[in-house]
Amino acid sequence: MGKTIAEKIFSSHSGRDVQAGDIVICELDFAMAQDGTAPLAIKAFDKMGKKEVFDGEKLAFFIDHNAPSPNKEVSSLHSLMRDFAKKQGIRLYDAGEGVCHQLVVEQGWVAAGDLVVGADSHTCTYGALNLFSTGVGSTDLAAVMASGKLWFRVPQSIKVSFEGELSTGVYAKDIALYLAGKIGARGAVYESIEFGGEVVQNLSVEARFTICNMAVEMGAKVGLIQGDEKTKKWLSEHSKKNFRFVEPDKDAQYKKVLEYEVSRLVPQVARPHTVDNVVSVEEVEGISIQQAFLGTCTNGRLEDLKIAASILKNRSIHPEVRFIVAPASRRIYLEAIKEGILKTLIEAGAVLVTPGCGCCVGTHNGVPSKGENVISTANRNFKGRMGNPDAFIYLASPATVAASAVEGKIADPRRYL
Amino acid sequence: MSQDKKVLQGKAHKFGHDINTDYIISGRYKFKTLDNEELARHLLEDLNPHFYEHLSPGDFIVAGENFGCGSSREQAPLAIKYARIGAVLAKSFARIFYRNALNVGLPIIQTDTENIEQGNELVVDLAKGKVFITKKNLSLAIKPFPSFVLDIIEAGGLTEYFKKYGGWKKNSV
Ligand code: SF4
Numbered sequence: 001m002g003k004t005i006a007e008k009i010f011s012s013h014s015g016r017d018v019q020a021g022d023i024v025i026c027e028l029d030f031a032m033a034q035d036g037t038a039p040l041a042i043k044a045f046d047k048m049g050k051k052e053v054f055d056g057e058k059l060a061f062f063i064d065h066n067a068p069s070p071n072k073e074v075s076s077l078h079s080l081m082r083d084f085a086k087k088q089g090i091r092l093y094d095a096g097e098g099v100c101h102q103l104v105v106e107q108g109w110v111a112a113g114d115l116v117v118g119a120d121s122h123t124c125t126y127g128a129l130n131l132f133s134t135g136v137g138s139t140d141l142a143a144v145m146a147s148g149k150l151w152f153r154v155p156q157s158i159k160v161s162f163e164g165e166l167s168t169g170v171y172a173k174d175i176a177l178y179l180a181g182k183i184g185a186r187g188a189v190y191e192s193i194e195f196g197g198e199v200v201q202n203l204s205v206e207a208r209f210t211i212c213n214m215a216v217e218m219g220a221k222v223g224l225i226q227g228d229e230k231t232k233k234w235l236s237e238h239s240k241k242n243f244r245f246v247e248p249d250k251d252a253q254y255k256k257v258l259e260y261e262v263s264r265l266v267p268q269v270a271r272p273h274t275v276d277n278v279v280s281v282e283e284v285e286g287i288s289i290q291q292a293f294l295g296t297c298t299n300g301r302l303e304d305l306k307i308a309a310s311i312l313k314n315r316s317i318h319p320e321v322r323f324i325v326a327p328a329s330r331r332i333y334l335e336a337i338k339e340g341i342l343k344t345l346i347e348a349g350a351v352l353v354t355p356g357c358g359c360c361v362g363t364h365n366g367v368p369s370k371g372e373n374v375i376s377t378a379n380r381n382f383k384g385r386m387g388n389p390d391a392f393i394y395l396a397s398p399a400t401v402a403a404s405a406v407e408g409k410i411a412d413p414r415r416y417l
Numbered sequence: 418m419s420q421d422k423k424v425l426q427g428k429a430h431k432f433g434h435d436i437n438t439d440y441i442i443s444g445r446y447k448f449k450t451l452d453n454e455e456l457a458r459h460l461l462e463d464l465n466p467h468f469y470e471h472l473s474p475g476d477f478i479v480a481g482e483n484f485g486c487g488s489s490r491e492q493a494p495l496a497i498k499y500a501r502i503g504a505v506l507a508k509s510f511a512r513i514f515y516r517n518a519l520n521v522g523l524p525i526i527q528t529d530t531e532n533i534e535q536g537n538e539l540v541v542d543l544a545k546g547k548v549f550i551t552k553k554n555l556s557l558a559i560k561p562f563p564s565f566v567l568d569i570i571e572a573g574g575l576t577e578y579f580k581k582y583g584g585w586k587k588n589s590v
Binding site for chain 2: 023024025036037039040043044047048049050077119120121123135136137138139140142143146147149151153185186189190219221274361362363380382383384385387389
């Protein structure tokens with residue numbers, strides 16, 4: 001019987017011929033944790049009675065969720081991470097380097113064909129590079145640090161193709177939101193999604209990260225994309241690792257095959273308080289906003305900043321809006337300075353914050369007030385997500401967020417492009 | 418879910434579908450502390466500000482589909498466990514939450530929760546694989562765990578499992 005990409009990667013990493021539903025213990029190629037999950041993982045690792053990690057060179061830590069530290073409790077958790085990393089020979093990316101998921105791909109930690117876990121749910125992002133990567137919790141990560149291995153249930157796969165050509169003002173984020181609206185927050189629980197079709201082939205690798213990043217918002221273990229010339233180029237520019245593309249067999253078994261023609265798709269917006277509460281921008285246009293946020297592992301890359309700058313060039317953001325920008329990494333920050341993108345954004349009125357998670361997770365750097373509406377390029381709009389359960393979060397593409405920042409209300413970006 | 422606690426008894430606190438980990442324990446708290454008792458006091462407070470105060474030890478959280486979706490924070494099952502919840506019953510669990518719950522020794526039970534109502538007294542018999550709704554005289558079947566997972570549950574979590582076997586148990590899959 002033919003195999004999916006997931007079945008092939010689990011077969012090669014377990015040393016067995018496996019199929020969906022099998023439980024396997026696999027060797028991992030890389031694992032990571034961030035400052036929200038690493039402290040508990042270190043605690044669990046110690047409790048397991050282990051002294052040394054299996055291989056410090058296959059692990060990395062990131063201080064991005066709460067960085068630089070806003071209070072002494074967080075500071076002591078950061079110190080715990082730094083001490084452990086130093087002792088174990090684990091590379092630690094400290095405050096200001098960027099969001100973990102951007103750094104993992106940008107710094108070349110992973111490559112096609114790999115099996116990877118991360119103690120963060122959006123670890124599913126790297127599947128865009130044709131590898132299986134999924135989120136786990138802290139104790140699972142401790143077990144990985146101790147043994148280099150983890151158990152998995154080989155997932156069933158759903159194949160999703162986007163056909164046609166995206167119109168102006170419509171981006172990868174819009175397709176991801178559209179799909180979340182179609183299949184719902186539990187549309188792919190425990191499954192792997194293989195994304196494909198003409199539209200995905202035409203997207204840049206950066207934009208493919210955006211789509212795979214959102215796979216977990218539909219419950220999926222990972223979002224996977226087949227390798228092509230663009231993937232090859234990206235990998236050779238960012239990673240020294242050897243890689244091999246993994247293709248699904250022609251007769252692979254899928255739980256579901258979904259095909260969407262998206263040529264007529266318009267910009268999409270997820271309304272509060274769930275990611276699958278999605279409508280066309282026309283339906284929410286005019287809703288006033290007090291904060292706009294551009295950044296995160298979903299949409300904080302150079303391409304995203306560029307799109308926002310093209311809309312904000314020679315324009316000012318609305319006087320009653322705070323426009324917060326967090327580049328996803330230091331490298332992106334520098335590139336954006338070089339290309340004059342940040343100048344444009346700052347002149348328009350943007351507040352630049354540290355490369356990292358910024359206000360995405362509600363710890364600092366822009367907690368909205370009671371009753372306020374926020375439009376954000378992030379991947380989650382749960383009640384309380386940005387630190388205030390009485391605020392309302394809308395999710396959209398960088399273009400829609402920039403246009404809305406200009407107008408002070410949710411706006412259709414197509415008027416500006 | 419150790420051997421001596423095979424029958425659990427308590428009151429149902431009912432929730433809907435897609436209860437995410439931000440609701441279970443907000444990011445506002447999880448970054449601040451490794452103190453689980455403190456986290457427990459904020460359990461589900463964005464959905465119900467006084468939830469913790471209304472709990473008695475051994476009570477159950479009962480939910481619909483996809484319980485625990487969202488982030489990978491292990492503080493979510495920990496906060497539930499330290500709030501002295503007996504078990505979480507749901508139609509289905511999000512996968513990271515499912516793993517985290519097993520790993521930290523929080524009992525989770527997959528069953529059709531449709532007929533359980535807010536405040537119902539429940540008896541969960543793990544050995545028989547049944548949930549009884551006392552008032553309705555109704556019994557629900559519990560979906561069994563794969564045998565590999567039972568080893569983790571029986572050890573009391575993954576940390577204990579690792580201590581017991583010194584790593585992954587040989588020939589377990
Ligand atoms: S940017 Fe937001 S979603 Fe991404 S890793 Fe950081 S907190 Fe998580």
